[in-house]
Amino acid sequence: MADESDYDHLCVCCLRGIMPTIARKWTICIVWELGRRPSMRFKDIMKDCGEISPKSLADVLKELSDTGLIERISYDEVPPRVEYHLTEHGRELREALGPMMKWAKRHNHLYMSYRKPGFARAPDL
Amino acid sequence: MADESDYDHLCVCCLRGIMPTIARKWTICIVWELGRRPSMRFKDIMKDCGEISPKSLADVLKELSDTGLIERISYDEVPPRVEYHLTEHGRELREALGPMMKWAKRHNHLYMSYRKPGFARAPDL
DNA sequence: CCGTATCCAGCGGGATACTG
């Protein structure tokens, strides 16, 4: 386990670059689910996310592609086939999110009561 | 180091409760900075965050209080003095965010270029 | 000092229909 003092030198300014992406409604969900498989198609990701609209998914995938967290591979077939997978950076990020996920799993029930239904900033899952 | 397979059983639905709070513009910043000291006053947090408005800070502090991640102690003095500190849950959360912070520190420069100035969803720091 | 009250602009995200 990491020594707490390992973190003391870290400044929130480190988050300046990645925060806009992390804080998007579906980003963590997509990164996490993508990490379960070698690669996924657009429709598959939509199914896993449940309530996401095609526009929202396309928006996030574009941003994740642009920032290099995922790679998009388009096969020249009919009907079209496109596959997405995490890059090395994406996989590292997913790993780094693991402890937060574990914490969330342990305490989720405590925070569910505070949550308002239909809240826009986070998925209903 | 954690084995990657430790995370495979975790589902994004675990995030349902905490995500609305995590995804707020200033939440992580405040939790992280609060973790540096035993307790902090309203004005001190404002200074550390740099660009946050009193309303926004009050909003987030309220939410963090309601969800039990921080505790608010009001001393009956004139002029008023109020101190905030992380609860046990809050400290655990901060610890869980550590790996993400480390990842962010390593890769921040890569993502800064993608970031648009004045972006509303994340602080300018 | 520690907020609250009010107002409001901007953006993210949803719904829907449509295309290559």
Added chain:
DNA sequence: CAGTATCCCGCTGGATACGG
């Protein structure tokens, strides 16, 4: 199948002024 093109609503967070 894998998106785009529009339109629009709701919410968040900033600015500002004020109160205990």
